[in-house]
Amino acid sequence: MRQITSTQNPQVKAWKKLQTRKYRQQSGQFLVEGHHLVEEALKQAGRVEELLLVEGQPVPAGSAGVALTQISPEVMKAIADTETPQGVAAICKMQEEATVLASGQRFLLLDAVQDPGNLGTMIRTADAAGLDGVILGEGCVDPYNPKVLRSAQGSHFHLPLWHQPLPEAMAALARRGVPVFGSALRKAVPFQQIQAQPGFALIMGNEGSGVSDALLDQTQSNLFIPLYGQSESLNVAIAAGILLYHLRG
Amino acid sequence: MRQITSTQNPQVKAWKKLQTRKYRQQSGQFLVEGHHLVEEALKQAGRVEELLLVEGQPVPAGSAGVALTQISPEVMKAIADTETPQGVAAICKMQEEATVLASGQRFLLLDAVQDPGNLGTMIRTADAAGLDGVILGEGCVDPYNPKVLRSAQGSHFHLPLWHQPLPEAMAALARRGVPVFGSALRKAVPFQQIQAQPGFALIMGNEGSGVSDALLDQTQSNLFIPLYGQSESLNVAIAAGILLYHLRG
Numbered sequence: 001m002r003q004i005t006s007t008q009n010p011q012v013k014a015w016k017k018l019q020t021r022k023y024r025q026q027s028g029q030f031l032v033e034g035h036h037l038v039e040e041a042l043k044q045a046g047r048v049e050e051l052l053l054v055e056g057q058p059v060p061a062g063s064a065g066v067a068l069t070q071i072s073p074e075v076m077k078a079i080a081d082t083e084t085p086q087g088v089a090a091i092c093k094m095q096e097e098a099t100v101l102a103s104g105q106r107f108l109l110l111d112a113v114q115d116p117g118n119l120g121t122m123i124r125t126a127d128a129a130g131l132d133g134v135i136l137g138e139g140c141v142d143p144y145n146p147k148v149l150r151s152a153q154g155s156h157f158h159l160p161l162w163h164q165p166l167p168e169a170m171a172a173l174a175r176r177g178v179p180v181f182g183s184a185l186r187k188a189v190p191f192q193q194i195q196a197q198p199g200f201a202l203i204m205g206n207e208g209s210g211v212s213d214a215l216l217d218q219t220q221s222n223l224f225i226p227l228y229g230q231s232e233s234l235n236v237a238i239a240a241g242i243l244l245y246h247l248r249g
Numbered sequence: 250m251r252q253i254t255s256t257q258n259p260q261v262k263a264w265k266k267l268q269t270r271k272y273r274q275q276s277g278q279f280l281v282e283g284h285h286l287v288e289e290a291l292k293q294a295g296r297v298e299e300l301l302l303v304e305g306q307p308v309p310a311g312s313a314g315v316a317l318t319q320i321s322p323e324v325m326k327a328i329a330d331t332e333t334p335q336g337v338a339a340i341c342k343m344q345e346e347a348t349v350l351a352s353g354q355r356f357l358l359l360d361a362v363q364d365p366g367n368l369g370t371m372i373r374t375a376d377a378a379g380l381d382g383v384i385l386g387e388g389c390v391d392p393y394n395p396k397v398l399r400s401a402q403g404s405h406f407h408l409p410l411w412h413q414p415l416p417e418a419m420a421a422l423a424r425r426g427v428p429v430f431g432s433a434l435r436k437a438v439p440f441q442q443i444q445a446q447p448g449f450a451l452i453m454g455n456e457g458s459g460v461s462d463a464l465l466d467q468t469q470s471n472l473f474i475p476l477y478g479q480s481e482s483l484n485v486a487i488a489a490g491i492l493l494y495h496l497r498g
Binding site for chain 2: 117121124125126127128129130131151153154155158159192225227228229230231232233234235237238239241242245246248249
C-alpha cells in the first residue's frame with residue numbers, strides 16, 4: 001500500500017487541483033469525501049480509481065481490488081473541501097454516458113442551474129423518483145463541485161448524468177414520442193391539469209430567469225405550480241420535486 | 250433623521266447582538282438585510298421598528314412613518330450577516346401569534362428541523378401552498394437566524410409562524426376535526442393513497458431522525474414518499490413540497 005504523509009508530495013498537489021473545475025475536466029476525475037459518498041462510489045464497479053484513507057481508518061466495504069493509499073490527516077485536510085474531513089476519500093472517474101437517452105422513459109433536463117445545493121438536491125430527487133437520467137444543458141454549475149456532490153448524497157453514482165445541448169436531447173426524445181414538459185411562470189398550464197405520464201422529460205431552469213424561452217417554445221407543453229399564498233416563487237429544487245412526483249404518478 | 254457612522258456607537262453594538270439567538274429572544278427583535286426582505290417586511294404594517302439605510306441608498310417604498318437611521322457602510326458591514334450587504338436593513342419585531350390555529354385549515358408542523366436552509370425553504374413553500382400557519386415544535390433552529398430569513402425570501406412576513414409544543418397544537422387541531430398527517434419512512438402509507446384534503450396539518454421532522462415516534466403515534470395517519478431509485482431518502486424540504494402540494498390538491 002502506498003503511503004503519503006507530506007503535503008508537499010507532487011501527488012497531493014495533483015489531488016488538490018481536483019478542487020478546480022478546469023482540472024477536473026482535464027483529468028476526467030473528481031474527488032468525493034466521507035464514508036457515505038465513498039461507499040456509494042464503491043458500489044458502482046470501476047468508478048473509484050483510488051481510495052485514500054487516513055491512518056487508523058477501517059478499509060470500507062467493497063474496496064477489494066481498488067488501489068489504496070494511506071495518507072496523513074494533514075494530506076486529507078489539504079485535499080478535502082470540508083473543514084473537518086472524515087478520513088476517507090476517493091478519486092472517481094467521470095462517466096458521462098448518454099446511451100440511456102435512446103431507451104429510458106423519464107428524464108430531468110437542466111437549463112443553466114447555478115446553485116450547487118439546488119443541482120445536488122435535484123439529482124438526489126431525480127434518483128428518488130426513479131428517473132433514467134439527468135441531462136445538463138449549457139450554463140449549469142459543475143456537477144462534480146464538492147457542494148453538488150454533498151447535496152446529491154451519492155445519487156451521482158445511481159443514475160446516468162451527462163452534458164448535452166438541451167435542444168439536441170429534446171429532439172431525440174421527441175422522435176421517440178417522449179413528451180417534454182417545460183416549467184414556467186407564464187403561458188403555462190397548472191401542473192394539476194396534466195395526468196401522470198408513462199414517460200416524460202421535465203425541464204427545470206435557472207434560479208433567476210427560469211427555463212429559456214427558446215427551450216420553452218420547443219416543449220409539448222409548459223407547466224406551472226400555482227402559488228396560493230404571497231410568495232413570488234418556489235425554490236427550483238422544490239418545484240422539481242413537486243413536478244417529478246406528480247408526472248410520475 | 251438619526252445618523253450613525255461609528256461602529257463603536259452603543260446602538261451599533263446592540264444591533265450586532267441581534268446576530269445571536271439569545272439576544273433576539275430577549276429583545277423580541279430580529280434584523281433583515283437586503284432590498285427584497287426589507288420591502289416584504291415594510292408591506293406588513295407595524296412590523297418594522299427601524300429602517301437602516303447606508304448613505305446614498307434610496308428610501309424604500311412603504312417606509313412612510315417608519316423610524317429611519319442613516320448609517321455608514323462600516324456600520325452596515327458590522328451588523329450584517331452577509332459579506333457584501335446591500336445597504337439596507339430593518340429591525341423587525343417578532344410577532345408570534347397562534348390565534349389562526351382556531352380557524353385556519355392548513356398547517357405545517359415542524360419537529361426539530363435543524364438546517365437553516367431547510368427551515369427557510371419550508372416556510373417559503375408553506376407560503377406558496379397557501380397554508381394558514383407554520384408551527385415550530387421543540388428543537389427547531391431559530392427561524393430568525395439570518396440564513397433561515399434568506400431562504401424564506403420574505404415568507405416570514407406572509408403567514409403566521411409561532412413556537413408551540415406540537416402535542417398541544419395537534420390536540421387543538423384534532424378537536425376541530427383537522428386531520429394531522431405525519432411523515433415517516435416506516436409504518437406509513439404511500440402518500441398517493443391519500444386524497445387531497447379540504448383541511449390538513451402535516452408534520453415534517455428532523456433531517457436525521459425524522460418525526461419523533463411519540464408524535465407519529467398521535468397522528469391520523471402517516472405518509473411516506475416512495476423511493477423508486479436507489480437514493481435512501483429525500484431532502485426534508487423537498488418531501489414537504491411534494492406532500493403539501495399533494496394534500497392541497
